[in-house]
Amino acid sequence: MIGDVSRSDKIVVEKSTVPVKTAEAIEKILAHNGRGVRYQILSNPEFLAEGTAVQDLFSPERVLIGGRETPEGQAAVKALKDVYARWVPEDRIITTNLWSAELSKLAANAFLAQRISSVNAISALCEATGADVAEVAYSIGKDKRIGPRFLSASVGFGGSCFQKDILSLVYICECYALPEVAEYWRQVIGINDYQKSRFVNRVVSSMFNTVAGKKVAVLGFAFKKDTGDTRETPAIDVCRGLLGDKAVVCIYDPQVTEEQVRRDLAMKKFDWDHPRHLQPVGEPAGQQESRLQPHVRRHAEACLHLRWPQHRRPGEAPGDRLHRVLHRQTA
Numbered sequence: 001m002i003g004d005v006s007r008s009d010k011i012v013v014e015k016s017t018v019p020v021k022t023a024e025a026i027e028k029i030l031a032h033n034g035r036g037v038r039y040q041i042l043s044n045p046e047f048l049a050e051g052t053a054v055q056d057l058f059s060p061e062r063v064l065i066g067g068r069e070t071p072e073g074q075a076a077v078k079a080l081k082d083v084y085a086r087w088v089p090e091d092r093i094i095t096t097n098l099w100s101a102e103l104s105k106l107a108a109n110a111f112l113a114q115r116i117s118s119v120n121a122i123s124a125l126c127e128a129t130g131a132d133v134a135e136v137a138y139s140i141g142k143d144k145r146i147g148p149r150f151l152s153a154s155v156g157f158g159g160s161c162f163q164k165d166i167l168s169l170v171y172i173c174e175c176y177a178l179p180e181v182a183e184y185w186r187q188v189i190g191i192n193d194y195q196k197s198r199f200v201n202r203v204v205s206s207m208f209n210t211v212a213g214k215k216v217a218v219l220g221f222a223f224k225k226d227t228g229d230t231r232e233t234p235a236i237d238v239c240r241g242l243l244g245d246k247a248v249v250c251i252y253d254p255q256v257t258e259e260q261v262r263r264d265l266a267m268k269k270f271d272w273d274h275p276r277h278l279q280p281v282g283e284p285a286g287q288q289e290s291r292l293q294p295h296v297r298r299h300a301e302a303c304l305h306l307r308w309p310q311h312r313r314p315g316e317a318p319g320d321r322l323h324r325v326l327h328r329q330t331a
């Protein structure tokens with residue numbers, strides 16, 4: 001497409017998160033179809049997060065630009081840097097070689113996800129020992145070398161980026177014959193899956209070892225607050241787990257439509273990555289009531305707040321409100 005329409009030399013900027021060496025593949029394709037037009041490929045990964053996209057765009061913590069270490073490559077890097085310099089302070093604009101920029105994005109997401117899996121792994125130990133995961137996270141986050149962010153224990157991370165990018169990292173490691181490194185990062189996803197099933201098991205055991213026929217209210221379905229995005233949301237695995245045990249699951253999320261919830265629960269893993277018209281629309285296996293209105297929580301036997309780990313009260317672990325609801329009902 002770019003090759004078809006370009007009549008003069010061009011800079012092509014990768015914004016998407018891509019496997020390392022993608023720029024090389026783009027270079028080769030464009031060189032074959034270039035008809036004398038010369039291209040410089042830059043890697044400029046996007047670091048914004050959903051729910052804070054505009055804020056992140058206006059005030060990014062850093063902008064990363066990778067280019068070829070040739071005079072033409074460096075000129076292209078400078079051209080893009082000048083664009084950002086119109087609103088981003090220069091000391092926040094990092095320039096690197098192409099492969100460092102491509103890999104930095106995958107590595108950043110892997111590190112963020114690793115922190116969540118680490119604190120979630122500790123949450124299992126907290127529940128076994130009586131330690132409070134929020135207190136542990138607060139205490140370790142006070143160490144400046146660790147820092148306080150991305151240490152909220154949760155049902156597991158979701159969203160369209162973390163799992164995909166770690167799997168991409170794992171695949172690249174395998175391609176470069178680094179199975180031990182691949183296994184290390186794969187375990188971040190392993191713990192994430194474990195956390196989701198552990199949560200379901202905890203709900204079931206809190207409800208006398210079965211949720212069959214019991215009404216469970218699920219408040220929040222999107223993968224994080226301030227978004228209606230349900231891609232890879234842990235709510236899908238949790239609801240499926242409960243439906244698998246024949247619970248009557250009532251779901252409420254002010255930003256997610258009932259059709260989307262039904263679509264997600266009927267979908268196979270990763271089908272969200274396929275064009276919409278190929279995605280199934282149907283009834284999920286199991287019984288799911290129509291979109292829950294907030295007042296329905298009063299009639300549910302358990303109420304799970306899934307969406308916003310940040311909204312837990314200090315000292316409260318995931319699932320604690322479940323107990324509170326149960327206690328209120330049995331009282």
Ligand SMILES: NC(=O)c1ccc[n+]([C@@H]2O[C@H](COP(=O)([O-])OP(=O)(O)OC[C@H]3O[C@@H](n4cnc5c(N)ncnc54)[C@H](O)[C@@H]3O)[C@@H](O)[C@H]2O)c1
Pocket residue numbers: 015016017018046047048049050160161
């Ligand atoms: N969503 C975010 O918050 C976010 C933040 C930073 C970076 N990113 C990265 O940006 C990219 C896009 O993310 P998104 O959330 O907008 O995803 P998306 O699924 O909403 O959009 C991807 C688009 O790419 C198209 N596409 C997929 N494969 C294609 C192909 N082979 N050729 C041409 N088009 C193709 C799809 O049809 C779709 O329109 C990803 O690489 C993601 O990792 C996303």
Ligand SMILES: O=c1ccn([C@@H]2O[C@H](COP(=O)(O)OP(=O)(O)O[C@H]3O[C@H](CO)[C@@H](O)[C@H](O)[C@H]3O)[C@@H](O)[C@H]2O)c(=O)[nH]1
Pocket residue numbers: 017046047048049050051109112116149150151152153154155156157158159160161162223224225307309
């Ligand atoms: O302490 C935390 C922080 C986050 N989460 C969960 O982790 C997931 C991802 O959250 P977040 O990173 O805030 O959202 P994304 O929009 O997926 O953004 C990530 O993925 C983007 C796409 O690659 C990157 O650009 C961003 O920098 C990176 O934060 C969500 O399910 C959160 O609930 C936790 O469980 N505990």
